[in-house]
Amino acid sequence: MLNRRNFLEALVAAGLVSQLGWRSADTDEIAPSRAGAAAKRGPRILLRSSWQTVNIGDVAHTPGVLALIEEHIPDAEVQLWPSSIADGVEEMLRARFPNLTVIDRTAAGIRAAFAYNDFLLHGSGPYLVAADDVARWRAETGKPYGVYGITLGDPDQKTLDILNDAKFVFFRDTVSMNNALDKGLNQPVPTVRFGPDGAFATDLADTPAADAFLRANGLETGTFLCCIPRYRVTPYWEIYNREPTESEKASDAYNQRMKEQDHAPLRAAITAVVRQTDMKILICPEDRSQVRLGKEILLDKLPADVKPQVVWRDSFWSLDEARSTYLRSAGLFGHEMHSPIMCVGSEIPAVVCRWRQQTTKGFMWRDIGLGDWLFDMDDEGSRAGIAPAVLAIAKNPAAAKAKTQAALAYVRQRQRATMAKVAKEARLGIPA
Incomplete structure (x- = not known):
């Protein structure tokens, strides 16, 4: 049958x-x-x-x-x-x-x-x-x-x-x-x-807030990329400022064990962009736990010559300010899904790095024609492709924009x- x-x-x-x-x-x-x-x-x-x-x-x-x-x-x-x-x-x-x-x-x-x-x-x-x-x-x-x-x-x-x-x-x-x-x-x-x-x-926007943040941090439209870190398991105990349960303690141990593997490729991408282009990097969050994580696992571990060209956002932000900031960037990369979605929805290139705990949502990037910008953090070979992909966006923004526009048309x-x-x-x- x-x-x-x-x-x-x-x-x-x-x-x-x-x-x-x-x-x-x-x-x-x-x-x-x-x-x-x-x-x-x-x-x-x-x-x-x-x-x-x-x-x-x-x-x-x-x-x-x-x-x-x-x-x-x-x-x-x-x-x-x-x-x-x-x-x-x-x-x-x-x-x-x-x-x-x-x-x-x-x-x-x-x-x-x-x-x-x-x-x-x-x-x-x-x-x-x-x-x-x-x-x-x-x-x-x-x-x-x-x-x-x-x-x-x-x-x-x-x-x-x-x-x-x-x-x-x-x-x-x-x-x-x-x-x-x-x-x-x-x-x-x-x-x-x-x-x-x-x-x-x-399409929510807070242009004045975004512009004020960019001015205060020496970031100009089209001259920086955004980078978002993430733990494998969202630490809600940290977000809600409470003691973790026994199960959550196990999740936290797993997060700590995986965070270096998961973020070393992002640091490599940041380093390549800063050393090979005039672009700057903004480390920013999609959830509250990523503010501290961004400093600890990304900013603090960057080479000394790279750090001056990297801005770390030290506070959480609202959706409208975040989106307005993305709109002024040359692109975004990292371990989240919805900031990339909002970027592509406004013709801003975005790279998605996923792992098995994040369900199958990341595969939508293949569905809309952006499979080249989708990376599997559980695969060493795939992880190695992140820095070259991000660097290509920084070096050729026009080509990246055209690719994004084609995906958005679909x-x-x-x-x-x-x-x-x-x-x-x-x-x-x-x-x-």
Whole structure:
């Protein structure tokens, strides 16, 4: 019997889809719905997103999806159902999206949001983060829902049941997509596709703060690269200033054991750029723990002749200031995912260095045509390629920019296609 995976492989062999997230197939471009055209009002979308605020990557998911809805479904009314929008995030979102409603997360508030909205959209994340909430929406309302831009490991049956009843499931990396299909995802082909992480569309900015920081540190637009360090396991005990559990102590020991191997290639890249070009380096964080780590494992271990051309950011920052700083850089490299995503979303080159603990999300770089800028820190040969790749960006910014623009063109094509599907299904959810 021809199973779903074999069927997809047959399509690939026939040239009907591409090997990178079905890149050549545009059949999922959705025409405007007749039902939507006749509706007296736009769709009401309940966005389940905003998972945490201790790193700017998790913050970036929500404004990215909101910006996509604003662009592609301009008549939609969006209500946000967040897990956390503390630390100034709510104010930042409201400043950019003044019409956004954040729901009351009491039991009564959630019931009211369920009654009011037509469609639930689960935003980008490392897995089906709010599976229980999606299941509750499904059980209590019977209204449609969809999943936008997630990574997924091996799904359990509960997750598969939720995904199989969704109107669409868009994966932010095709490794996740193909694994889900192998494990029992049984959606029709047009509704299961590569859908870029929502953070590609994030457009929050704090230009004055970024410019002030750059002036204070002698950095000029286009003359520096950003570098982000990272522990293998996020040290939440450090971020939240609490004693680690026994399990976390084991994670910390692993972090300490791996940090030299993981950061020596970044130091090599910094050294090569400083010694062979006029570029400077900014060491900066995506989460709070990376501030201290950047000084300890990168800055303090650099050669004496290199250090004067390297700036270490000694405090955490907000998403809007970070993105505005990235926009003034010539590129970014390091061990995080969402700062590179935001860079490429604004035509700034970015190198991603990943390891097995980071799920399969990094493989999205292959999916969008940037496989040459994706490195495996668990492979010695791959690690050796980081410094040459970063140096090439520094030496030939124009070529790096062109490569980034080509990747972004594909991302935007997928955004148009996936948001057309969101629009169609959300409009069909409007009561007659």
